Amino acid sequence: MASVSMKDVASVAGVSTATVSHVLNGTRNVNDETREKVELAIKLLNYRVNSVGRTLRSGSSKIIGYVASNLSINFYMYIGRAITHVLSEAGYNIIYADSQEDPRIEKRNIQNMIQQNVDGLIIVPVNQDCSYLEQMIGDLCPCVFLARNPIGYESDAVLASNFEAVYESINLLIEKGHKNIGYMAAISNTTAIERLNGYKAALSDHNLPILDNIIKFGSGELESYKAQKLGNSYKLTGELMKNKDITALFISDGLSTVGAVNYLFTHHYHIPRDLAVITFDDAFWLSMTNPSFTVTEQDTEGLGRKSAEVLLNRIHNSENPYQVYRIPNKLIIRESC
Amino acid sequence: MASVSMKDVASVAGVSTATVSHVLNGTRNVNDETREKVELAIKLLNYRVNSVGRTLRSGSSKIIGYVASNLSINFYMYIGRAITHVLSEAGYNIIYADSQEDPRIEKRNIQNMIQQNVDGLIIVPVNQDCSYLEQMIGDLCPCVFLARNPIGYESDAVLASNFEAVYESINLLIEKGHKNIGYMAAISNTTAIERLNGYKAALSDHNLPILDNIIKFGSGELESYKAQKLGNSYKLTGELMKNKDITALFISDGLSTVGAVNYLFTHHYHIPRDLAVITFDDAFWLSMTNPSFTVTEQDTEGLGRKSAEVLLNRIHNSENPYQVYRIPNKLIIRESC
DNA sequence: TTGTATGCGTTATCAC
DNA sequence: GTGATAACGCATACAA
Numbered sequence: 035m036a037s038v039s040m041k042d043v044a045s046v047a048g049v050s051t052a053t054v055s056h057v058l059n060g061t062r063n064v065n066d067e068t069r070e071k072v073e074l075a076i077k078l079l080n081y082r083v084n085s086v087g088r089t090l091r092s093g094s095s096k097i098i099g100y101v102a103s104n105l106s107i108n109f110y111m112y113i114g115r116a117i118t119h120v121l122s123e124a125g126y127n128i129i130y131a132d133s134q135e136d137p138r139i140e141k142r143n144i145q146n147m148i149q150q151n152v153d154g155l156i157i158v159p160v161n162q163d164c165s166y167l168e169q170m171i172g173d174l175c176p177c178v179f180l181a182r183n184p185i186g187y188e189s190d191a192v193l194a195s196n197f198e199a200v201y202e203s204i205n206l207l208i209e210k211g212h213k214n215i216g217y218m219a220a221i222s223n224t225t226a227i228e229r230l231n232g233y234k235a236a237l238s239d240h241n242l243p244i245l246d247n248i249i250k251f252g253s254g255e256l257e258s259y260k261a262q263k264l265g266n267s268y269k270l271t272g273e274l275m276k277n278k279d280i281t282a283l284f285i286s287d288g289l290s291t292v293g294a295v296n297y298l299f300t301h302h303y304h305i306p307r308d309l310a311v312i313t314f315d316d317a318f319w320l321s322m323t324n325p326s327f328t329v330t331e332q333d334t335e336g337l338g339r340k341s342a343e344v345l346l347n348r349i350h351n352s353e354n355p356y357q358v359y360r361i362p363n364k365l366i367i368r369e370s371c
Numbered sequence: 372m373a374s375v376s377m378k379d380v381a382s383v384a385g386v387s388t389a390t391v392s393h394v395l396n397g398t399r400n401v402n403d404e405t406r407e408k409v410e411l412a413i414k415l416l417n418y419r420v421n422s423v424g425r426t427l428r429s430g431s432s433k434i435i436g437y438v439a440s441n442l443s444i445n446f447y448m449y450i451g452r453a454i455t456h457v458l459s460e461a462g463y464n465i466i467y468a469d470s471q472e473d474p475r476i477e478k479r480n481i482q483n484m485i486q487q488n489v490d491g492l493i494i495v496p497v498n499q500d501c502s503y504l505e506q507m508i509g510d511l512c513p514c515v516f517l518a519r520n521p522i523g524y525e526s527d528a529v530l531a532s533n534f535e536a537v538y539e540s541i542n543l544l545i546e547k548g549h550k551n552i553g554y555m556a557a558i559s560n561t562t563a564i565e566r567l568n569g570y571k572a573a574l575s576d577h578n579l580p581i582l583d584n585i586i587k588f589g590s591g592e593l594e595s596y597k598a599q600k601l602g603n604s605y606k607l608t609g610e611l612m613k614n615k616d617i618t619a620l621f622i623s624d625g626l627s628t629v630g631a632v633n634y635l636f637t638h639h640y641h642i643p644r645d646l647a648v649i650t651f652d653d654a655f656w657l658s659m660t661n662p663s664f665t666v667t668e669q670d671t672e673g674l675g676r677k678s679a680e681v682l683l684n685r686i687h688n689s690e691n692p693y694q695v696y697r698i699p700n701k702l703i704i705r706e707s708c
Numbered sequence: 709t710t711g712t713a714t715g716c717g718t719t720a721t722c723a724c
Numbered sequence: 725g726t727g728a729t730a731a732c733g734c735a736t737a738c739a740a
Binding site for chain 2 (some may be wrong): 085
């Protein structure tokens with residue numbers, strides 16, 4: 035509405051808009067006296083740059099879009115904060131979009147951001163198959179994938195070291211004498227496969243058999259986090275635990291954890307006496323249950339920071355070959371194992 | 372980079388840019404044949420409108436900004452989804468910004484959004500005192516406050532019915548025979564006062580005394596949600612529970628709940644036998660603890676929907692007097708009372 | 709039914 | 725050291 039433009043500032047200060055612009059951006063030498071006149075006018079009129087005009091003219095919005103599959107999962111919010119921290123330092127503004135696990139919303143979010151002329155994108159894709167993003171993004175803006183390795187789209191990716199994290203966790207259980215270690219996963223995608231491979235490798239390396247009947251994989255359907263508490267993973271855990279030989283359980287994702295823990299508590303498992311448990315991904319409530327849970331925690335700070343840095347590199351130097359970066363987890367030992 | 376503009380489309384279709392624009396927006400009659408030529412060119416070139424140009428020219432970005440005090444609290448994300456739902460229907464795009472409970476970040480977020488020419492703002496303010504937003508926002512864009520009633524800034528606000536929700540909860544406890552009902556609050560602001568007044572009114576209406584020594588108020592400092600589990604509310608609950616007359620406890624905000632519940636579990640309170648408990652605000656884990664917790668749940672869907680509607684009204688009709696809207700809570704009875 | 713031309717607010721290329 | 729002026733991509737008033 036009552037918007038003040040550079041023209042107004044220029045007129046009040048008695049200079050040209052070019053001078054105002056240069057004062058604002060420090061892009062050329064300005065006489066001290068002139069500068070002061072301009073700065074006074076800016077204060078007087080309460081002038082703020084219009085980013086839209088600037089973006090149109092300069093071709094750069096200084097905005098980075100963070101499009102996450104599901105922002106109601108704290109994991110992705112914490113990553114967002116780390117991203118924001120790094121990128122603000124570098125002079126960028128960050129806008130968040132929430133895809134709500136819906137590929138159509140994700141598509142719209144990315145479309146919008148591109149139309150807003152974002153200088154870069156950090157994407158947690160809803161689906162593994164990202165080929166449909168190819169013609170949307172193309173070479174319009176650099177783009178880093180986060181937490182999930184995209185299929186059908188060549189780009190940088192920053193991922194947790196899924197294999198190593200699970201390997202380390204299973205190792206711990208084996209060292210404690212467990213031989214029948216159940217494995218629970220709600221989702222099946224390449225990330226889930228990487229984790230499962232860590233499990234299998236750890237068993238193999240200790241000459242333990244891999245028993246298919248104590249590995250439980252969900253349908254791959256994504257349930258909303260809110261609905262999750264009564265969801266599929268509760269049931270899957272029940273089916274898994276019919277096998278009475280199991281003395282330890284590894285829960286391989288945060289979505290499974292809610293239902294699985296709920297099942298174990300409801301059925302009065304004595305942890306860790308009857309059953310040792312380790313879960314993938316920390317959550318604040320996992321340290322306040324009785325017993326508290328041993329977890330392999332993903333490094334949100336590291337993941338966010340790295341993806342921001344990779345994006346910045348890509349923006350400034352678009353010729354390097356694409357690369358996948360791995361951020362190690364951290365094993366946090368609590369009471370459940 | 373290889374960005375396609377209306378000019379390119381016009382040239383390929385053999386028409387003027389005006390025609391392309393009108394085809395795109397349906398703003399005037401176009402010959403079927405011409406339209407088809409244009410649409411073909413658009414497909415051929417994979418053309419997408421540039422929102423920046425459109426915004427600059429039209430003065431409207433069709434973007435609404437949602438600036439929340441702390442997006443890692445699920446409550447605010449769920450509200451964001453409801454907002455998004457209503458506003459997408461109305462043809463707006465929504466961008467989220469996370470203030471991380473830091474007024475400086477909030478300020479930057481709002482500043483950015485205004486510079487991006489957003490058509491409206493929905494703000495969960497970090498501080499109660501919003502007078503510093505006055506000169507930033509002014510009449511530059513309509514703005515609805517959410518969840519916290521701003522001081523020093525005249526605007527619409529959409530709030531939970533704090534008074535009634537607590538009144539109803541305390542009523543339930545009184546009906547169950549409780550006379551010494553402890554009250555816990557981590558934060559002290561007008562929202563907290565409203566809730567406390569609901570507590571006091573319920574007691575008064577049943578001719579029960581209001582005992583200051585079983586009411587515990589935090590310092591008002593905001594702790595990060597992540598750090599909260601070991602934070603102030605744990606300690607405050609401990610101090611409160613020194614009073615052995617207390618037979619019921621009302622926890623008046625989600626931030627307190629984490630610490631308070633942690634304290635009660637750690638000290639092996641038998642709930643509800645020794646102590647009946649009701650908390651303000653639901654969270655998924657409150658239904659999977661043992662016992663599960665009775666809560667007065669805030670209606671995120673209603674809060675988000677209403678604030679979006681109020682904003683739309685304000686955008687289309689800016690002359691109505693400002694108003695405060697209240698969205699009722701829902702009492703969900705579980706095992707803790 | 710369609711085209712031409714202007715301006716939104718800014719930056720950048722000239723010229724002075 | 726400073727000022728005109730063009731151009732970014734689009735929508736629209738006006739002309740044809």
